[in-house]
Amino acid sequence: MPVELSPSQALGLWHAVSLEQVRVDKRDLTLRQISILLQIYLVPPPHTVRGLAGILGVTKPVITRALDTMGDLGLVTRVRDERDKRNVIIRRTVDGALYLEKLGDLIIDQGRKLPI
C-alpha cells in the first residue's frame, strides 16, 4: 500500500517535520546520523560499523564518530561481539527508541496537517 504524494506535499511534509524537529529538539543531528539511527532501529540486527559504512556509502571512521556522538546523547550503545571479538555490535537504547517514536509521531501529525 504505497503512499502517493504530490511534489508540493512531499516537500511540504519534509519542511514541516524538519522545522518542528529543530524547534522541539536541541540536538541537531546530521542526515548521516539520522540515517544511521533509523537503520539501526528499523532493520533487524546485528549492526556493525563496517556494515553501516557499506550501507551508507561512507568510511568507517564516519560511523565510529557518529556512534561516539550518538552514544554520548544516549541514542545508541556499543557492545563487543563475543563470537568474533573484532566486531562491535551496535545496540538500541530506550532513549533512542523514544527519539524515533517522537519523530514518527511528528511525521504522522504533519502529514495529517498537509493542505491540498
Added chain:
Amino acid sequence: MPVELSPSQALGLWHAVSLEQVRVDKRDLTLRQISILLQIYLVPPPHTVRGLAGILGVTKPVITRALDTMGDLGLVTRVRDERDKRNVIIRRTVDGALYLEKLGDLIIDQGRKLPI
C-alpha cells in the same frame, strides 16, 4: 487532503529518503540547514536572518553560519535590502531549487515504494 501514515510508514519513509539522500549527495546538511533551505524555497519572500532565527528558534549567528555554508554550496544567495540597508534578503538559486527538486522526487519515489 491530508496524508495518512502508519507509524511504520512514517519512519520507513524517513529512513528510505535519508539513506538514499546520504548515498546520492556528498553534502551532509544538518536538519537546521535543511529547514532553512525549505523555509526559503517554500514560503513566500522576503526572508531575513532575524526572521529565520525566530522561526527556527535559534540565534542569529546560527543562521548567518548556515547561510555562509549553503552560500558556498551555491544553494542560497544574500542581497542587501535597499529599502532598509540593515536587512539582508536571502534569495533562492538555481542550484538550490534543483537540490530541493531532487529531494522532492526522492520523497515521492520512496513513498511509492513503501510496503504494507
Added chain:
DNA sequence: AAAAATCGAAACGCTTACGTAACGATCGAA
C-alpha cells in the same frame, strides 16, 4: 606456528559548527 586479512578505533591536520558577546552600519525618534 607464522603470516595475512579483517575489525573498529585512534591519530593527524583541517574545516565547520556552537553559544555568548561585542561590533559597525543603519534607521527612527526625541
Added chain:
DNA sequence: TTCGATCGTTACGTAAGCGTTTCGATTTTT
C-alpha cells in the same frame, strides 16, 4: 542632530565533523 534601537556579522574559545592513515586486537589462512 544626537541618541537609542535594530540589523547582520565578526570574534572568541570550544566542540564536533571530515578524509586519510596508522594502530592494536583478533581471526583466518597457509
